[in-house]
Structure formats: C-alpha cells, structure tokens
Amino acid sequence: MKQTYDESSFRVLKGLEPVRERPGMYTRTDSPAHIVQEVIDNAADEALAGNAKHIHVALHRDGSVTITDDGRGIPVGLHAEEKVPVVVLAFTRLHAGGKFNKREGNTAYAFSGGLHGVGVAVTNALSTRVEVEVRREGKVHAVTFSEGGEKVSALEVTGSCGRQSGTRVRVWPDPKYFDSPKVPQAELERLLRSKAVLLPGVKVLLDIEQADGSMLSKTWTYPQGLAGYLAELAGEQLPVAPVYASEKYAGGDDESFAEGEGAAWAFAWFAEALPSESYVNLIPTVAGGTHESGLRAGVFEAVRTFIEHHALLPRGVKLQQDDVCGRMVFVLSARILDPQFQGQVKEKLNSREAVKLVSGMVRDPFEIWLNQHVEAGKAIAEMSIRQALARQKNAQKVEKKKQSGVAVLPGKLTDCESTDLLENELFLVEGDSAGGSAKMARNKETQAILPLRGKVQNSWEIEAGRLFANAEIHDIAVALGIDPHDAAAEPDLSGLRYGKLVIMSDADVDGAHIQTLLLTLFYRHFPALIRRGHIYIAQPPLYRIDVPAQGKKRPAKRLYALDDGELEAIRDRLAKEGFAPDKIEVGRFKGLGEMNPEQLRETAMDPATRRVLPVAERLGEEAHAETLKLFNLLMGKGEASGRRAWMEAKGHLAEADI
CATH class of the missing domain: 3.30.230.10 (Ribosomal Protein S5; domain 2)
Known part of the structure; x- marks a missing residue:
C-alpha cells in the first residue's frame, strides 16, 4: 500500500508526549534510578541553598519511592503568565523551573544541578502516578498526577502545618518504560551517601520497606x-x-x-x-x-x-x-x-x-x-x-624498533617533543594560516602540526606504488612513520609515531571536501589506522558568542556554537537567563585562519575542552561491502553518471551553505 504524504502526516507532540515517545532522549531507561534521582536532586538543591536539613527517602514494597525534605516547599500560587499553580507547572511542563535567570534576586537558586528545566516533568511523564504534598505558609497542599501526567487533580488544602515547611513526592515508575522496574538499591545508597558527604550538616535517611511491613533504616553523616x-x-x-x-x-x-x-x-x-x-x-x-x-x-x-x-x-x-x-x-x-x-x-x-x-x-x-x-x-x-x-x-x-630505515621528516612538520605513542597527536591542518595559529596553540610536548596546502589528491584509484608521487600524501605517510597497506593485511604499525591523527579543516564545504579526501586516503591505503581507532575529526565552531557581564556575579564570557542549531539553543538559553538579544554579539568564523591561537586551542586542540569525532568502520562483511560501494560511487573516476543520479535522488537531504 502506497503511503500518502500530506498535511495529515504531521503530528505535534504536546505536553509530556515527547518524553513518553522517546524516553531515552531524556533519561536512562535501564531502571527508574534517574527519574527518582531528579526528585532527590531537587531536595538536595534546597539543602545546598541552606533551606533544608533533612532528606528522607523511602523504598516501598509496591515499587514506589517517597522523597521528603524540610525545605521551603514548591510554590503553590498561580504563575503570573500561565495562570496555573507553579507546583503543577513543575511536574507537567518541560523547560519550566526555578533555576533560570540566575541574576541576583531573580532566581530561587544560586547553584543547582543544571538549566534544562525538564527534571521532575520527566519523572511525571514516565510514572503511572505521582503524589505531591507541599507544606508551605502554614498549610498542607496536595495534588496528584496520573497516567503519565495526563490527569491532574485539583490542588487542595488538606490541613495546617504551623511553621513546618517542605515537600513530599511519592513516585510510581511505569514499568513499560524501563528494562527493570525496580530502583537499584545499591546505586540509590551510593547517591544518598554522596549527598551526605557533600552537604555538611544535612542528615540523609533511607527507609526500605520489608516483607513484613517493617522498615530497615540507614542514615548517613560524615563529620570529616x-x-x-x-x-x-x-x-x-x-x-x-x-x-x-x-x-x-x-x-x-x-x-x-x-x-x-x-x-x-x-x-x-x-x-x-x-x-x-x-x-x-x-x-x-x-x-x-x-x-x-x-x-x-x-x-x-x-x-x-x-x-x-x-x-x-x-x-x-x-x-x-x-x-x-x-x-x-x-x-x-x-x-x-x-x-x-x-x-x-x-x-x-x-x-x-x-x-x-x-x-x-x-x-x-x-x-x-x-x-x-x-x-x-x-x-x-x-x-x-x-x-x-x-x-x-x-x-x-618503541624507538629502537623504528631506527632502521627512517625517512627524513617533512620540513613543514612541527613535531612534538614526546615519544609516547599514547600521548602524541598529529594535526593535519588546512592551510598555512591555520597551521601557524595551530603551532602557537599546540602543546609542544605532545602535539605535532602538519599544514596542508590545498586539497589532497583523490587517492581512491591510485596504486600504492604511485602514492608518494604526490607531495602532500608523501609528507603525511612519512610523518606517520608507516607504509601503505590494504584492508586484508595485518600491517606492522611499530613505526607509528602518533597515537591520534586529527583532521582539522574549516567548517565549510571546502573543509568537508578535504576531510573526505583524507578519509579516502586512510580508508583505501591506511585502513588499519581507522580499524584501530587512530583517526579523529576536529569539530571547530562556526560561531562565537560574546555574552556581556551582568553585575558582579555574572562576569562576561565567551561561548562557541558548532552550527546554526546549537547557536539557536544557546540564544534560547541566554534569553531564559535574562540576557537581552541585542546585548549578545555573534561572530561567524570564515575559517580556522580567523581564530587566534587561544580560541583554536580552546575549541579544537585542548583535550579538556575541544570537540573531536572518532572515525570508526562499521563491523561485518555486509557493512564493509556497502562502504566500499559508496566510496566507489563517490570517488571513482568512471562513476560520474552514477554520482549525478545519486545527487538527484539525495540532494534534498543536504543543507546548502550559501
């Protein structure tokens, strides 16, 4: 039956539907541990802010979990814009919470576990039932959520509490979303023990309901x-x-x-x-x-x-x-x-x-x-x-094995000082300009730079014996210290001089073409490097975002975005934090050569902060055959007509960089 593609094909996921549709995007699905942790983290945030002294968790025989704290209690009044009680918003609305806008006097928490704003909403979405009791301003308020947050009871006042305050949440995780329906007790105990360690003066208790209805209690405090x-x-x-x-x-x-x-x-x-x-x-x-x-x-x-x-x-x-x-x-x-x-x-x-x-x-x-x-x-x-x-x-x-027959290293190679294969990295950098910045940005102990002038020759159909006729390929091979080989061979890699080979090109069409040509070279003539995980691709950012200072608590900072989607996500987050859009400066890098050494080091070279993608081959003979077929189609000289047909069929999937 032929499927239609029209207006009726589109579906809009509302409320908590996205979480139930794709739970793995929001939480772990091996067990309910993380959705319970989200509630515990909220209680811990209250303690971190100095408003709670007790965190009490109870594991019940029916699989439910109760988390209680003596903090301020979730606000129960109507939200000024949404006209819905804030406690209901917290459990039913994604990207809503008290941890945005961290300016002085404009947030409930100076420090908290994140800014996603989806925590307990995910807990609600993946539970059959959630009961919330809030003690606040002398009254006890109660609300119940069921069927994954689809049904919400009225928020009711059920009693008075005097000067007491706090929040109690009982969660019944829905077994259909998890591999195992029970919260792992050992993992929960580790989490609670760590909260006691990290929160001086806070008492953390765990009650485990036994078969006879009694409670086995554990308490954690760490005076040291x-x-x-x-x-x-x-x-x-x-x-x-x-x-x-x-x-x-x-x-x-x-x-x-x-x-x-x-x-x-x-x-x-x-x-x-x-x-x-x-x-x-x-x-x-x-x-x-x-x-x-x-x-x-x-x-x-x-x-x-x-x-x-x-x-x-x-x-x-x-x-x-x-x-x-x-x-x-x-x-x-x-x-x-x-x-x-x-x-x-x-x-x-x-x-x-x-x-x-x-x-x-x-x-x-x-x-x-x-x-x-x-x-x-x-x-x-x-x-x-x-x-x-x-x-x-x-x-x-290792060096002794490499002494015989070592070729003279390329003159444009800026080598590193270390000889430790596990530490050494060779960066293949597009252009002399970017190569100069990379030399200043590198860690000279472990990082080597080899600038590439222009595009490497398409080597898909070049015989191994004629590879070194191309100067760029010759320099890459000599710098690596190993000989070309085919996929079936088990080559001698004892001469390999670098544990990681990082391709670093501009974030544009030419840069992508250079990446493709280099990957073609390695897949065809140095496949063992891919098979053993030595090849990586740097992910330099396309945008730089300068965020102004906001008082003494919010110094100016610089962020980077990999692409348009990440830029929009950062803009949205900054808007929620209270930054005016016209105060945020966004600059676009035209290439690696526009980055100063500090920016290049931070975004593409420093192992602590850079982003690199490992290159791996799909396993199995069938996958290998598919990869060979695609390389033949895209890089073979006699495949022009096939490439044209492929581009006509797949062209709509590409995002044009105009």
Whole structure:
C-alpha cells in the first residue's frame, strides 16, 4: 500500500508526549534510578541553598519511592503568565523551573544541578502516578498526577502545618518504560551517601520497606566531610602521603568568576589505582568532564613547581600530567553558576570555564600545603618521577624498533617533543594560516602540526606504488612513520609515531571536501589506522558568542556554537537567563585562519575542552561491502553518471551553505 504524504502526516507532540515517545532522549531507561534521582536532586538543591536539613527517602514494597525534605516547599500560587499553580507547572511542563535567570534576586537558586528545566516533568511523564504534598505558609497542599501526567487533580488544602515547611513526592515508575522496574538499591545508597558527604550538616535517611511491613533504616553523616569519604573509598589501602582536603570559592570581588563559584576537594596518592568521584552542584558526574580536567591541571602545576623548587627532577626527565595524576584518587565537588552538561542525564560536565575555575582554586592552596608538608610532597614527587621514568623507558623501547630505515621528516612538520605513542597527536591542518595559529596553540610536548596546502589528491584509484608521487600524501605517510597497506593485511604499525591523527579543516564545504579526501586516503591505503581507532575529526565552531557581564556575579564570557542549531539553543538559553538579544554579539568564523591561537586551542586542540569525532568502520562483511560501494560511487573516476543520479535522488537531504 502506497503511503500518502500530506498535511495529515504531521503530528505535534504536546505536553509530556515527547518524553513518553522517546524516553531515552531524556533519561536512562535501564531502571527508574534517574527519574527518582531528579526528585532527590531537587531536595538536595534546597539543602545546598541552606533551606533544608533533612532528606528522607523511602523504598516501598509496591515499587514506589517517597522523597521528603524540610525545605521551603514548591510554590503553590498561580504563575503570573500561565495562570496555573507553579507546583503543577513543575511536574507537567518541560523547560519550566526555578533555576533560570540566575541574576541576583531573580532566581530561587544560586547553584543547582543544571538549566534544562525538564527534571521532575520527566519523572511525571514516565510514572503511572505521582503524589505531591507541599507544606508551605502554614498549610498542607496536595495534588496528584496520573497516567503519565495526563490527569491532574485539583490542588487542595488538606490541613495546617504551623511553621513546618517542605515537600513530599511519592513516585510510581511505569514499568513499560524501563528494562527493570525496580530502583537499584545499591546505586540509590551510593547517591544518598554522596549527598551526605557533600552537604555538611544535612542528615540523609533511607527507609526500605520489608516483607513484613517493617522498615530497615540507614542514615548517613560524615563529620570529616570529603576526607572521611575518601578514606572509606580507599578501604584498607594506605596513601603514600596524607589526604589533602580543602575548599575555595570566589569572593564578591573576583573578576573572573561569580561569587560562590569554586570547589571542595580531597585527594591522595595510592600504590594501586582506585576509582575517583566528582560532582557538580551535588550532581554526580560519573563520566567526569572539564572540572576533573581542571583539578588535574591545578595539581600537576603545583607538584611540578614543588619539584622544581626542591630540585628533585633527574636530568633528562620531562614530567607530564599523567605522571603526577595517574595514581591520584580524588573526590571533587564543584560549584558552578551555569553548568552545561553533555546530555540530559548530566553524566559529564562540558563547561569550558570549569577548567580554569577549578585549576585556579586548587593550585595555590595545594602548593602551599606541599611546602608546609615537605616529606609528603617528596613522597608524591618520587611516585610521579618513577612514573615518568617508566614511561620514558617504554618509549625508548618503541624507538629502537623504528631506527632502521627512517625517512627524513617533512620540513613543514612541527613535531612534538614526546615519544609516547599514547600521548602524541598529529594535526593535519588546512592551510598555512591555520597551521601557524595551530603551532602557537599546540602543546609542544605532545602535539605535532602538519599544514596542508590545498586539497589532497583523490587517492581512491591510485596504486600504492604511485602514492608518494604526490607531495602532500608523501609528507603525511612519512610523518606517520608507516607504509601503505590494504584492508586484508595485518600491517606492522611499530613505526607509528602518533597515537591520534586529527583532521582539522574549516567548517565549510571546502573543509568537508578535504576531510573526505583524507578519509579516502586512510580508508583505501591506511585502513588499519581507522580499524584501530587512530583517526579523529576536529569539530571547530562556526560561531562565537560574546555574552556581556551582568553585575558582579555574572562576569562576561565567551561561548562557541558548532552550527546554526546549537547557536539557536544557546540564544534560547541566554534569553531564559535574562540576557537581552541585542546585548549578545555573534561572530561567524570564515575559517580556522580567523581564530587566534587561544580560541583554536580552546575549541579544537585542548583535550579538556575541544570537540573531536572518532572515525570508526562499521563491523561485518555486509557493512564493509556497502562502504566500499559508496566510496566507489563517490570517488571513482568512471562513476560520474552514477554520482549525478545519486545527487538527484539525495540532494534534498543536504543543507546548502550559501
């Protein structure tokens, strides 16, 4: 039956329908843990703001969960514009909340877990029933949501509460949206324990209903804070130096960061690797992010300065960040005014300014501590130097395999100093202008630059023996240190000089063409590099957004947008934060050559803040055959008619850059 495509084909998802239609875009679907965490995070935000002293969670036998706090209680009055009770808006409307517009006096929270504004609305959408009780202004208010938020009872006053205040939410997760309908108890306990660690003076309780109806209760308090928690994580392992725990936050006169931004931390070094933990505004960031990069940078600079001051480094040894931080175990709790996370689940922090914030807060206090505890500092230094010596010894073994028959490196290659394959990166940069900026922006220890003049020759139908007739391809192959090979072979990659090869071209049609030509070269003549995950594509931004300062708490900042869609998303977010559109300056980069070294480093080269895409081949013989067929169609010289037909059929899918 032929399907029609007309006005009736369009469907508009309203209210919470988008969440129920695509739950995986908004939360984890392995279990209801994250939708419960959203409610717990709201209670923790109240405690972080200093308005709650107790967080109580109860797991019931019917699979429901109750979360209670003694905070201010969600507002129950009518919203000025929507004419709907605010508590109902919070649970039924996406992108609505009390954590936008973080200007002084214009928000309920100075610091919170994010700005998406979809938290408890997602909880409601994926639950069969949600009951909310609010104690506020002497009255107890109750409202019930059912059928995924489709049905909402009237908001009623059910009693009086005197001077008590707070919120109680009971959630019945809908099993059809999750692989397992039960909240994982171990994961929930880890979350609640971490809240107790990160919220001094706040008591966190968990009640688990047993088969006979009784309650098994657990309570968490950590009088020693992060240091005590780190000792618990370490178990029986003893650190090589005492645990260092401290905190530092920006004051009202700080020119770079808003008042209250900063971090608390505890870290130590152990003989064996142990897991670390990090948080942003109490939200666990299990995938790390820029705040962890900032911590490592600050610690590395402090230890390196200590080593230089005490002349501990042997001649010929160069210290790298992994040498110092490889055996460091930490618990980090950062406070950031406007955190930006990777995805709604908030597992990784993306805020670029967090690197500078955390490193700046950690470095000076830790350097002072090292010089006050010299023996501890020397123990950390000795472990770091041993790691550096082991790394250099391993690199020398690799170098011996490469000595015979090494070609002369290209003259335009700006090589890196390190010989560690795991650390080294080669950037293939479009144009001499961008190549010059990249040379100034690079980390000369681990990053090499090879500028490319013009477009690389289409090598799809060139025989391997004639490849080196092209100067650009010759230089790339010699810089890599390996020979061309076919897909069926298992080539010798012992001569490979760089662990990562990053293609860095302009964000335009010519840049995309250069990427295609280089990927053609690697897929046809160096397929092992793709197969083993050595190839990456840099994602330089198309737009720069300059955001003005908003009082002392909101210093000026610079953001970057990858494309038009991301630019609009940033504009929408800034509008919700109270920035007037005419005060925001947007500039478009015409190419990499227009970026100064600092901008290029931040957006495309610094591992802590850049965006790069790994290149991987689809697995399986059928997928390999499809890829070969497409390359033949697009890059084969005798396929002009086929390409024309393909473009006529697929041309409407392309977005023209006019």
